[in-house]
Structures are given as structure tokens and as C-alpha cells.
Amino acid sequence: MTIRILQIIPTLVRGGAEKQLALLATGLPRDRFDVHVCVLTHTGPLEEKLREAEIPLSFIDKRWKIDPFAYWRLRKEIKRLQPDIVQTWLFAANAYGRQAAISCDIKHILASERCVDPWKGKVQLSIDRVLAKRTERIITNSTGVQEFYAEQGLPIEKFVVIPNGIRPFTPTATMPREALLAQLKLPPETRLIGAIGRLWPQKRVKDLIWATDLLQCIRDDVHMLVIGDGPQRWRLERYARQANVVNKVHFLGERNDVPQLLPHLDLLWLASGYEGQSNAILEGMSAGLPIVASDIPGNRDLVVHEETGFLVDVGDRGTFAQRAQQLLEDRDLAHKLGAAGRQRVLDQFSVEQMVGRHAALYEQIVD
Secondary structure, rough: EEEEEEEEEEEEOOOHHHHHHHHHHHHOOOOOEEEEEEEEEOOOHHHHHHHHOOOOEEEOOOOOOHHHHHHHHHHHHHHOOOEEEEEEEEHHHHHHHHHHHHOOOOOOOEEEEOOOOOOHHHHHHHHHHHHHHHOOOEEOOOHHHHHHHOOOOOOOHHEEEOOOOEEOOOOOOOHHHHHHHHOOOOOOOOEEEEEEEEOOHHOOHHHHHHHHHHOOOOOOOEEEEEEEOOOOHHHHHHHHHHOOOOOOEEEEEEOOOOOOOOHHHHHHEEOOOOOOOOOOHHHHHHHHHOOOOOOHHHHHHHOOOOOOEEOOOOOOOOHHHHHHHHHHHHHHHHHHHHHHHHHHHHHEEHHHHHHHHHHHHHHHHHO
């Protein structure tokens, strides 16, 4: 008997949770699982990957924060599919999806909390607490997220930690370094630091722009590539101009060729104030890059300080610059940390492990 699973998520943009859902949905064995994906708000680049894998998709077209029409369309879709399990991802889908599944008498309801969410107020946390009572398991990707929600009053015994998974780094056609530098109009001796992620306050990209300014005081060959887009982009570009590093900080926007860019970076920065489990760090480690990241719970699950990279206090721009300088000066150390990080990802954060852990959970709760 195959288990029918309905995965509900707000969007299919190229975000961390969305990437993990796509890997999970396409990786579950078809002879054991019948997977459907329901998109609550709008599509994105990951729709193509799901369609290529012939995963059935449905779209609810939620338009407002409180949208009763979307709720009824979602409820209708759940009734049509009659899934054995409904799994929801991120707050909007966790709220709408779980309530709709409860109203349809779905026996097995799972939620996915992917990040420490300090933005949540009393209303959001109250919704989480009420729906948790009717949720069989709450899946998260790190102990830091589990601890955060336990402190907010959610039942810790319902949490299951399943780390993110990533495919081994195998670029199919690496862009020559000379071509990348020519594209950016940079000299051949340039050293490159990457920052990958959505451009919004959580990521604290301002700290990295400031750290780049500090670095340019001691060396002239360092440039930061900001890969990603988001609502803060124009503010960050303005900040780079105000800090007089506009010629050192390059905003590349959304890129489909990130695997081709990674081998040309000397290291990866991540300054986030909070995370669940960063796909950017996993991708960088998989590519053999040393990591300099903020010392927060989600990052501690990935980066082993002084073994695969360095952990830095949140907001400590000086130490971000100092650790980057250390790696740029000592290529042997950078290579050692990068190689250790790559092996750590292969050993502990494979897609196969992530999918297998989900599959085992699904079969356990249905049995």
C-alpha cells in the first residue's frame, strides 16, 4: 500500500524550506509514497523541478493575509485528494493547512518549522500553540529551532529533528574564473568572498558590507559577491554607496549558476541573526569552502569552529573581517577547513539521509 502525502507550502521560490521540500518530494520512493504538492500563494523557480519529476501540483492562489476563500479552496483540495498525511511548511501553510486538514478529519497531520522566528508575536504563537495540540509531529531541521519553540510553549515531545540534505557538489560546467572576473570587470588577482541568501533583515548583510570596508583598509584585492535578491536590495546598495565600498561589493541578484560560481570563491560569509539550518552554508561546505558564520544555534549544527570554519558573534563586523583575512592569508588553512567541511556534509547531510528519515517517520505514524 502506498502512502498518499499532501505537502502544503506557501511558495516555490528558491528558499531554504522550498528547496528541501522539492528534494523530499522528488526523492521519496514512488512505490511507497504518492506525493502531491499544494502551493498556497504563488509559484517560483522550483515548480519546474517538481514538474520534471512528475509531482502533481495544485495552486490555491491565496491573495490576502486573511483569505477565507483560499481556505475553502484548500479545504476542497484536501477533500479531493484524501491524503493519509498532510504535512505543512512555514507559518502561512502551517496555519491554513493544519486547520483545513483538521476540518477534513485527516488522521495524520505534520507541521514543519524551519527557522527560529523571533518576528512572531502573540497572535502567531497562539495559533502555533493551538494547532500543535492537533498536530502529530512537528518536524524541524535543527535543535536550535526545537529549543526556540519549546521556550514558546510548544510541546517538545512532538518535535522530530531531521537535518537538511544536500546533493554532493558536482558542477556540470564550471565557468572559467577568468570569465567570471571579466564579467565583473575585476583584475586576475582578485580574491572573492561570497554571501548567498535572500536580502532581508534576518541576513544582516549590512554587517558584511561593513566588514568588506574594514578589509579594504588592509588589502585592495578583496571583493564580496552578494548572490540573491529580496526586499532589502535597494537599501543595501545604497548602504554600500554610503560606505564607499560600491566598487568592492557586487550585487549579482538571483543566479541559476551558483554551483558554477562557488569554486571561484575563497570563502563564504553568513551573518544571519537567526536561522534554522542554512542551505547556503551547506552548499558552500559541499563545494569545499571554508565558512565564516554567525554563532547562532542553526549555524552551530553545521560549522564546527576551527575545524570546518569559524563562528563569530552576531554583529561582530571586525571579527568577520579578521577571520576572512586569516583565511585569505593562509591558503593551507583555508583548504584544510574547506575539505573538512565537505566531508562533514557528505557524512551527515546527504539528501538520501534526509529523505530516508522522513520516509521512516511517515511509515511509523501510519503503521
